Amino acid sequence: MGQTVIEKIAGAHGVSLDAPDRVRAGDFVTLRPRHVMTHDNTAAVLAKFRAIGAARVDDPAQPVFALDHDIQNRSEANLAKYAAIEAFAREQGITFYPAGAGIGHQMMLEQGHALPGALVVASDSHSNIYGAVGALGTPVVRTDAAAIWATGEFWWQVPRTVQVVLDGALPEGVTGKDLILSLCGLYASGEVLNAAVEFAGEGVAGLSMDARMTVANMTTEWGALVGWFPVDEVTCQWLEQRRARGVAIDPQALAGWRADPPRPDADAHYAGRIVVDLTQVRPHVAGPDTVQAVTPLDVMAARRVAVDKAYLLSCVNSRYEDLAAAAAVLDGRRVADGVQLFVAAASREIQQRCEAEGIWETFRRAGAHFLQPGCGPCIGLGEGLLEPGEVGISATNRNFKGRMGSREARCYLASPQVVAASAVAGVICGPETTPSAPLERRWQPAPAAPHSDGGVTIVEGFPEALEGRALLVAQDNLNTDGIYSKDYTYREDVSREEMARVVMENYDPAFSGLAREGDILVGGWNFGTGSSREQAVTALAARGIAMVIAGSFSQTYLRNAYNNGFICIEQQELVRALREHVAAAVEAGERTIAITPTLRVDFTRAQIAWNDETFAFAPLGATAQQLVIAGGVEALVRRRLGLDSH
Secondary structure: OEOOHHHHHHHHOEOOOOOHHHOOOOOEEEEOOOEEEEOOOHHHHHHHHHHHOOOOOOOOOOEEEEOOOOOOOOOHHHHHHHHHHHHHHHHHOOEEEOOOOEOHHHHHHHOOOOOOOOEEEEOOHHHHHHHHHOOEEEEOOHHHHHHHHHHOOEEEEOOOEEEEEEEOOOOOOOOHHHHHHHHHHHOOOOOOOOOEEEEEOHHHHHOOHHHHHHHHHHHHHHOOOEEEOOOOHHHHHHHHHHHHOOOOOOHHHHHHHHHOOOOOOOOEOOOEEEEEEHHHOOOEEEOOOOOOOEEEHHHHHHOOOEOOEEEEOOOOOOOHHHHHHHHHHHOOOOOOOOOEEEEOOOEHHHHHHHHHOOHHHHHHHHOOEEOOOOOHHHHOOOOOOEOOOOEEEEOOOOOOOOOOEOOOOEEEEOOHHHHHHHHHHOEOOOOOOOOOOOOOOOEEEOOOOOOOOOOOOOOOOOOOEEEEEEEEEOOOOOEHHHHOOHHHHOOOOOOHHHHHHHOOOOOOOOHHHHOOOOOEEEOOOOEOEOOOOOHHHHHHHHOOOOEEEEOOEOHHHHHHHHHOOOOEEEOHHHHHHHHHHOHHHHHOOOOEEEEEEEEEEEOOOOEEEEOOEEEEOOOOOHHHHHHHHHOOHHHHHHHHOOOOOO
16 A cells, blocks of 8 residues: 555654655654744743753754734833844744744745645644645644754654545636635535645646645644645746745755655555535635634625625735735725725735735725734734624634634634625625535545554553553543633642542533543543643543543644653544443433443554454554653653753
8 A cells, every 4th residue: 555645755754764655644753844933932932942951952944933923012021022032043043034024834935944745844723834835734732843943853643634636627706715615614524634635636737826825724724734735837836936036945856846746656545535626616705703604605795794894914815816816806996984904915025016016005095904914813913803793804714703803703704805895895795796506515435544463562661551441421522621621721739639630520520530540531533622721631641541542632632642641542433332332321411431341452453452342543653652651742852852850
């Protein structure tokens, strides 16, 4: 069986891999990325870096700092934070982009930090965007970023890949934003959750680089960890244009990408396939307050939803193509009375081009308010936030309740053209009426690839097996607040004993009393969704829970678990079998159910035994085992740096 392109790129960046060409979905691997980008959160990563005890960055060419989130904040405290970040970059010799240069993700693409076949990560969820140029872009949490600074490496569990085949071409006036909004709405049942999405098919060639960046960016909102586009002539011409502007791109490498671009093997295994007829895609609007509620534009326009604020900004839709299309709608027109339109380019370079070509003047005459290149209102910072009762129409990537201002406001997402037309009309509408047409659902799931039946090498100090009683938690999408309440999350005085007492109380107040030392918690699908609080892991460990087995995990929860030395395993068939075994109790509303006989997890064979059945799981290799033995990533990094005494 061959490899997907994601498995290939992971293998190519692997550390101490015996066989890079045998890397498979589910494998835990140690990787050395080409770059790691941090933005305003560089300060938080720096605090973790120093807490580890590290003094020097392992490879100063690896990190990239870009200030972009809170750049409108001129307070003494924020300016001091920015100055400290710049000083650290200068001290360590790290590439630094100051406030106003552009959004970090745009700088990574624009300045050639993300390139075909490279592994490029960032401490930001929209790192998927680097897949537009054929890079493997994926997010890491702050602890991972600090570990990369210190050692050049981080751990990753290779995701399954879903192939999305694009046929035909988008109709006139239909954008990449309409495509990804349509996919988010039509395939909203976990088809790509925590997966890598690999786009393929003849329809890719008709998508511009700006459109690919939009689609790859919002695979994050679709639930994926990676959004990857093939490297073709469109990619290479865009890279040539960047090189002509002085970006350091090796011409020999460019010739190599043309001749032999990164690609999957013909016999690669995909977890599923989605086929999209691009000719069927129509303009859509998402919301309010969720990306998954998607409505055809003509249906939405008929509702005459009044808007108060409109936004053309963010890392998803504020590039030249986006702004030029919006300006064409606004040309000779004015924003409606009572509506405010906020505009910010993705980078200073894009803004300068728009100024030179008259696009900025068109916005000015239409009555737009200009902001510096950056995130701003998209992340709920600075000027232009939604006030209680207001309605926003935005070309950003997220519209979660409260993200762009008040929780009592409503926000919709759409293409730049729709945002511009809505700002002029004062209600959500498009520049023209396009009759809606249903996009056909064409989803083909595939059986999981078989796990290797060979033995697993056990690192000294890691158990060969664990045995314990199963505690079944029957709820899917159990969020971190259910596991560890917000009432304790921001308290620094909570003892380990109190954590053990209050764990899971928002889900089941009886949980702590039912649990025993050594129990194995069995969860459902998307276990640990929600916030990134690490206590949702450490509180279970404090109660004596040996490990968690679930149908699937929130990727952030999974990273926090292994970063704290806590074992998590996905095994869907076992979860289904246990649910069926206690179906009557689940139906009766029991929240936590103890199950016998016990589970036996054999790490040497990567199998779970229960009730005379065995269930295979992705083997835990040396990377995962070492994290557990060390007690987490910070301890492991200290050990590798010889700082155990700190």
